[in-house]
Every structure is written in structure tokens, then in C-alpha cells.
Amino acid sequence: xxxxxxxxxxxxxxxxxxxxxxxxxxxxxxxxxxxxxxxxxxxxxxxxxxxxxxxxxxxxxxxxxxxxxxxxxxxxxxxxxxxxxxxxxxxxxxxxxxxxxxxxxxxxxxxxxxxxxxxxxxxxxxxxxxxxxxxxxxxxxxxxxxxxxxxxxxxxxxxxxxxxxxxxxxxxxxxxxxxxxxxxxxxxxxxxxxxxxxxxxxxxxxxxxxxxxxxxxxxxxxxxxxxxxxxxxxxxxxxxxxxxxxxxxxxxxxxxxxxxxxxxxxxxxxxxxxxxxxxxxxxxxxxx
Amino acid sequence: xxxxxxxxxxxxxxxxxxxxxxxxxxxxxxxxxxxxxxxxxxxxxxxxxxxxxxxxxxxxxxxxxxxxxxxxxxxxxxxxxxxxxxxxxxxxxxxxxxxxxxxxxxxxxxxxxxxxxxxxxxxxxxxxxxxxxxxxxxxxxxxxxxxxxxxxxxxxxxxxxxxxxxxxxxxxxxxxxxxxxxxxxxxxxxxxxxxxxxxxxxxxxxxxxxxxxxxxxxxxxxxxxxxxxxxxxxxxxxxxxxxxxxxxxxxxxxxxxxxxxxxxxxxxxxxxxxxxxxxxxxxxxxxxxxxxxxxxxxxxxxxxxxxxxxxxxxxxxxxxxxxxxxxxxxxxxxxxxxxxxxxxxxxxxxxxxxxxxxxxxxxxx
Numbered sequence: 001x002x003x004x005x006x007x008x009x010x011x012x013x014x015x016x017x018x019x020x021x022x023x024x025x026x027x028x029x030x031x032x033x034x035x036x037x038x039x040x041x042x043x044x045x046x047x048x049x050x051x052x053x054x055x056x057x058x059x060x061x062x063x064x065x066x067x068x069x070x071x072x073x074x075x076x077x078x079x080x081x082x083x084x085x086x087x088x089x090x091x092x093x094x095x096x097x098x099x100x101x102x103x104x105x106x107x108x109x110x111x112x113x114x115x116x117x118x119x120x121x122x123x124x125x126x127x128x129x130x131x132x133x134x135x136x137x138x139x140x141x142x143x144x145x146x147x148x149x150x151x152x153x154x155x156x157x158x159x160x161x162x163x164x165x166x167x168x169x170x171x172x173x174x175x176x177x178x179x180x181x182x183x184x185x186x187x188x189x190x191x192x193x194x195x196x197x198x199x200x201x202x203x204x205x206x207x208x209x210x211x212x213x214x215x216x217x218x219x220x221x222x223x224x225x226x227x228x229x230x231x232x233x234x235x236x237x238x239x240x241x242x243x244x245x246x247x248x249x250x251x252x253x254x255x256x257x258x259x260x261x262x263x264x265x266x267x268x269x270x271x272x273x274x275x276x277x278x279x280x281x282x283x284x285x286x287x288x
Numbered sequence: 289x290x291x292x293x294x295x296x297x298x299x300x301x302x303x304x305x306x307x308x309x310x311x312x313x314x315x316x317x318x319x320x321x322x323x324x325x326x327x328x329x330x331x332x333x334x335x336x337x338x339x340x341x342x343x344x345x346x347x348x349x350x351x352x353x354x355x356x357x358x359x360x361x362x363x364x365x366x367x368x369x370x371x372x373x374x375x376x377x378x379x380x381x382x383x384x385x386x387x388x389x390x391x392x393x394x395x396x397x398x399x400x401x402x403x404x405x406x407x408x409x410x411x412x413x414x415x416x417x418x419x420x421x422x423x424x425x426x427x428x429x430x431x432x433x434x435x436x437x438x439x440x441x442x443x444x445x446x447x448x449x450x451x452x453x454x455x456x457x458x459x460x461x462x463x464x465x466x467x468x469x470x471x472x473x474x475x476x477x478x479x480x481x482x483x484x485x486x487x488x489x490x491x492x493x494x495x496x497x498x499x500x501x502x503x504x505x506x507x508x509x510x511x512x513x514x515x516x517x518x519x520x521x522x523x524x525x526x527x528x529x530x531x532x533x534x535x536x537x538x539x540x541x542x543x544x545x546x547x548x549x550x551x552x553x554x555x556x557x558x559x560x561x562x563x564x565x566x567x568x569x570x571x572x573x574x575x576x577x578x579x580x581x582x583x584x585x586x587x588x589x590x591x592x593x594x595x596x597x598x599x600x601x602x603x604x605x606x607x608x609x610x611x612x613x614x615x616x617x618x619x620x621x622x623x624x625x626x627x628x629x630x631x632x633x634x635x636x637x638x639x640x641x642x643x644x645x646x647x648x649x650x651x652x653x
Binding site for chain 2 (some may be wrong): 040182184185187188189190191192195199200203204
């Protein structure tokens with residue numbers, strides 16, 4: 001095929017470029033703008049260079065919530081991915097039960113974040129919540145508002161309840177896409193159930209798992225509403241994750257400069273980690 | 289290694305089959321003898337793969353029994369039947385190397401690693417997979433993958449039988465021939481029962497000693513390639529085997545002979561004797577294009593025909609002609625000139641067969 005160089009073709013890209021500019025680049029540039037200046041009012045501004053960046057990178061409050069954030073996301077992935085795969089494997093493949101399972105699984109996904117937070121906030125209360133009351137009645141001392149471990153467990157269980165369905169549904173669709181002949185060949189080869197999972201199902205699930213891992217990482221790393229409603233970040237700062245710290249900084253204290261600098265760092269961390277996941281999971285495809 | 293016997297076997301994919309059309313396999317009895325190389329030949333959708341999956345145990349038949357060496361195996365899983373099967377499209381374990389793929393069935397049997405290595409290398413050599421042994425299976429081309437698939441079937445030498453479900457569909461034509469030879473060699477070397485499903489008659493006759501032709505859920509004829517060619521027992525066999533297929537023309541009875549239009553075709557005594565019993569059946573006269581005698585000059589017993597057109601296929605010619613309104617084909621040797629307009633044909637008696645309701649009318653019934 002002959003390729004004809006034609007620079008007019010760039011005009012065809014222009015609409016997309018304009019759209020992306022308005023939806024992503026321009027809003028982000030305002031943040032960049034704030035992150036390198038100290039702005040008091042529209043006519044009073046000072047260029048501060050990388051000062052805000054230096055300041056937030058040395059802020060122990062942010063270090064703490066960044067660490068908490070990584071631990072939280074790691075827990076979320078470590079629980080939800082295997083659990084989601086397990087649920088998908090246990091689901092019926094066809095018939096009425098399959099439809100019922102799909103509907104039940106989809107329900108948590110349809111509930112708004114703050115409602116989920118409220119549900120668990122009430123559910124876990126020791127005086128009127130079914131979970132909290134039952135646990136305490138059974139002799140387990142449980143209070144998510146005062147005990148750090150209880151608060152963490154509740155936030156994690158809530159996230160698992162809310163989002164494992166997503167992983168399970170993705171895996172379910174991935175499993176349904178595996179042709180029967182693979183299972184038939186495995187039976188002929190006398191493969192054990194474990195071998196079928198390890199050598200057929202897991203490799204074939206790889207692309208959906210990649211999506212699941214990335215989505216769950218990004219979402220859990222950006223989590224805000226649910227812990228905010230449930231624990232308000234407490235007890236103390238025990239469940240104050242990054243976005244909550246950031247919100248306090250930007251909206252509570254109106255420190256727009258440091259908040260803008262931190263937003264960009266936050267964004268870059270998510271980008272970097274997502275890229276690492278992607279590269280790690282697709283790396284093998286290129287090697288022979 | 290086993291003799292595989294099918295008894296009154298039938299299968300329907302519907303839960304409550306009502307009539308014959310609901311059956312993918314219609315009641316059949318059949319025996320695949322131990323050590324034979326067989327082909328199961330038929331058009332797409334005739335039930336070949338269904339039959340194969342029933343033999344291997346992937347599918348449970350609705351009716352009848354499968355016996356290995358006289359032992360019913362209906363309730364046994366494919367593992368217990370110890371069957372190897374190669375599918376139409378390559379199935380490889382993506383994350384494993386070619387070596388591990390080939391070793392997989394052996395390791396699952398718990399064979400010692402040293403024997404596994406020896407068997408795998410032996411099969412890899414037969415299939416020319418040696419240079420690829422350390423490669424990941426997912427990076428192979430389609431025909432390499434299919435060779436790995438076949439290798440996994442061939443690597444176990446204790447199997448009752450190896451079943452091939454159109455294994456060469458995705459393989460390049462020049463490799464096909466080579467692989468078929470390889471399969472044949474392996475068959476001779478290991479004395480295994482092999483059943484090879486295909487819709488390609490050439491593939492069937494180069495691979496198999498005996499061919500079972502399947503049509504609409506039934507084995508309509510089981511015989512050597514020569515038997516299928518010379519005495520098709522069903523009009524479908526006549527039509528499906530040979531290129532072009534058998535000429536078939538409807539005829540009606542006329543005393544001890546049949547009539548094709550205005551022509552009276554005499555029948556051998558024993559066949560003619562059966563004619564009265566066939567009243568009411570649909571009768572067809574069949575003759576292979578190879579056996580039609582065609583000349584440019586009139587002769588005794590020769591019928592005049594109208595020559596329609598001829599195709600020169602390089603090594604022979606196919607000539608179409610009209611006789612009593614029906615169109616026939618004749619195969620002429622390359623050196624025979626093509627007659628213009630009018631020619632004269634005879635149908636030699638030994639090769640002129642009579643079919644009643646698609647089944648061959650035979651002398652001793």
C-alpha cells in the first residue's frame with residue numbers, strides 16, 4: 001500500500017483534540033496553574049515555583065494517609081480479586097439460577113456510594129445496627145467508631161461487599177467466553193480441576209482480570225464517600241485516606257496551592273501504579 | 289487398545305425426540321476393530337463429531353451402548369476410557385511451553401519424569417516440533433498449535449483409541465499430506481485403533497483402510513475405498529465419493545427391465561427377479577462417469593445422446609450429455625477426442641446399479 005503524506009489530515013484530528021482539551025487538558029491546567037502560584041485574589045498572585053510540591057511532599061499528614069491508602073488498596077485487591085474469581089467459578093452457567101445470581105450480584109453495584117456508607121454506618125452500630133448489636137450480644141466487643149481495627153475491618157468489608165460483584169461479573173463473562181473444547185481437551189488429557197483452573201481458566205481470564213485489577217485499584221485508591229460517611233476518617237485519623245486529606249486541605253482550609261500540587265502528585269501516583277500493573281500483567285505476552 | 293462396538297446407538301440433542309429428524313445419530317450398530325485405521329466420512333452436520341464425542345465419552349448417548357472390548361463404557365468418563373482425541377481447532381495450554389504441553393497428559397497419569405521426557409521427544413521428532421519445544425505455546429502459528437494438539441493425543445501409547453475430529457482443517461495443504469503420512473506411520477508403529485473424521489474423501493482414502501460414510505445420522509456404508517467406489521450401497525455414497533459423483537437417473541419398471549424415458553435397460557436376472565417386490569419404491573439407475581462408454585460412431589446397443597459440454601481437467605475430461613431428458617456425465621481419457629453434437633453411449637452391465645429408495649438393490653437379499 002502506498003502512503004501519501006498529507007498534512008491536511010491533521011485537521012481531521014482537530015475535533016478530538018478540541019474535545020480532549022476542554023474535557024481534560026484545560027481543567028487540569030488550572031490545577032497546574034494553582035500548584036505553581038500563591039493566589040490571594042484575581043489580581044494578587046505570586047509565582048512560587050516548586051514550593052508547594054516541596055511542602056506537600058514533606059507533610060507527615062500526607063505521608064500517613066498515603067501509606068494508609070496503599071495498605072487499603074492492597075487489602076482491597078488481595079481480597080476482592082481472589083474472592084471475585086471464586087464467586088464466578090461457583091456460579092451456575094445457565095438457566096434461571098444463573099440469571100438470579102447475576103441480578104443479586106449486580107445489586108450492590110447499583111447503590112450510590114453515600115447510601116452504601118449510610119447502610120453500613122447503621123448496620124454496624126452497636127445500639128441499633130443488626131451487625132453491631134449481634135456481635136456485641138455474642139460477646140465480641142465491636143465498635144467501629146472508637147476502635148481502629150474495627151473501623152478498618154468495617155471499611156474493608158463494606159468495600160468488599162460493594163465491589164466484589166464487579167470482579168465476579170467480569171470473571172463470569174470471561175469464563176463464559178472459554179470455548180467448551182478446552183474443557184473437553186482437558187478431560188481427555190486427564191487434567192485435575194486445579195490444572196483446569198491453573199492452565200485454562202486463569203490464562204483465559206487474564207484480560208478481564210487486568211481490567212478488574214486496574215478498576216479496583218483506581219477506585220479504591222480514590223475512595224472518598226464511603227469511609228467519609230461511615231467513620232468520618234476516624235477514630236482519630238485511622239481511616240482518613242488520601243482524598244479525604246486532600247479535601248480537608250482544599251475545601252476545609254482553602255490551601256488551594258498545596259492542594260493543587262498534591263492533586264497532581266496523587267494523579268501521577270495512580271497513573272504510575274496503573275502503568276506498573278498493566279506492564280507487569282502484559283509483560284509475558286511479548287516474550288517468547 | 290481396544291475394539292470399539294456400538295450397539296443400537298442413537299443420540300438426540302433434544303430431551304424428548306419425536307421423529308427421526310430429531311436425532312443427530314440414528315440407531316446404529318457398528319464395530320471398529322482393534323488396530324484398524326478408520327475414516328468417518330460425511331458432509332458437515334451429518335453427526336460425525338457427535339459420534340466421535342460419544343465414543344470418547346464427552347457426550348452421553350440418548351440410547352444404546354458403547355462397548356470397549358465387550359465391556360460397556362457408557363458410564364465411564366473420558367479419563368477412564370483412556371481415549372485420546374484431537375479436535376478440529378487447536379487447543380493448547382497457552383502459558384505452557386510446547387514441551388510441557390506434550391508432557392501434560394503423561395504427567396497427569398503420573399509417569400516418571402524421565403519417561404515423560406523420552407516420550408515427548410519421540411513425538412516431537414515425529415511431528416517436527418523439536419525446535420519449538422522450549423517456546424511458549426501461545427506464540428505458535430495455527431498449524432504449529434495443531435501439531436501440538438495432535439502431539440498431545442499421540443504421546444500416550446497406552447490409549448484405547450485415538451479419535452481425530454477433522455484435525456487438518458487449519459493446516460497448510462502441503463503439510464496436510466505430510467502429516468497424514470505421519471499419522472499412518474504412527475498407526476503402523478503403535479498398532480493403535482484410529483478413527484479419523486473428515487469430509488474430504490481424498491483425506492479419508494489416503495489415511496484409512498476402511499471408510500464409514502455417514503449421512504443424516506447413519507453409517508450408510510462401511511468398506512474399503514474401492515468398495516465405496518465400485519459398489520456404493522447408498523445413492524449418497526455414489527454422489528459423495530468420486531469426482532464428479534455417480535450419475536443417477538429415475539427409472540420405472542417395465543417387466544423384467546427398467547425404462548429410462550423411452551430406453552429399455554435390461555437388468556441381470558437376479559436383480560430383475562427382485563423388481564416385483566420393489567413396486568412402489570423410487571427406482572434410480574446409477575453409473576459412475578468413469579464407467580460410461582462413449583463413442584462418436586453408432587454401435588450395437590449404443591444409445592444416441594446429445595453432447596452438451598466438456599471440461600478439460602488436464603489429466604482427463606468430463607463430458608456432460610443428455611439422454612432421455614436426464615443429464616449424465618462421462619469421464620474421458622485425455623487422448624479421446626470430444627465428439628461434437630451427437631455421440632453414442634453404452635452402460636456396461638457390471639457397473640450399472642439399481643437403487644430402490646436410495647439403497648442399492650442387490651442380488652441375494
